[in-house]
Amino acid sequence: MADGALTPEQILDTAEDVLRRFGLQKTTVVDVARALGVSHGSIYRHFPSKTALREAVASRWLARVSEPLGEIAAETGPALPRLRRWLERLIRIKRGKVLDDPELFAVYHALADEADAVVQEHVGKLVDQISRMLSDGMVTGEVRFSDPRAMAWAVLRTTMVFHHPAHVGHWSLPEADVDRAFDDIFDLITRGLTPAEA
Structure with a gap:
């Protein structure tokens, strides 16, 4: 070449x-x-250094996660069904990467550990996307909290077991068990975010 x-x-x-x-x-x-x-x-x-090349690889990999999620966040319609689809898509993407190519996933996980600034930017994008959906829900009265960013962080942290690489060992459980656990967690999130019935 x-x-x-x-x-x-x-x-x-x-x-x-x-x-x-x-x-x-x-x-x-x-x-x-x-x-x-x-x-x-x-x-x-x-790429001016080996580190810059590695960070660019990590950034591109993380963009493959955040970009399709951004499409869901940008949709219109009720916030909580969008949030559920967003979380399900995140889980599907991460689980697919682990199960389809575990060696490459291990490399990317190690790369992400080295590229803290890149990871923080990625997590910031995810929080922004969740926050956008929750803000939409606040406007329609579907969500009751006044600080969508704080709630976005809470949602991301609450669901980490399903999508954070540190919990990859749990992802090999039968899919039905993972789905049932997610249903329970999402039900808890929904109950926490929605206004109390009068």
């Missing part, structure tokens, strides 16, 4: 392949360059 034709997306695609093959600890910028047939200097023209 000619160095001039190299794009950041090509580098990131190749970096993912190399990370999948060699793992996080054994992958170097030289490995990525070799797989692309370019010098490692060509990589550094797009």
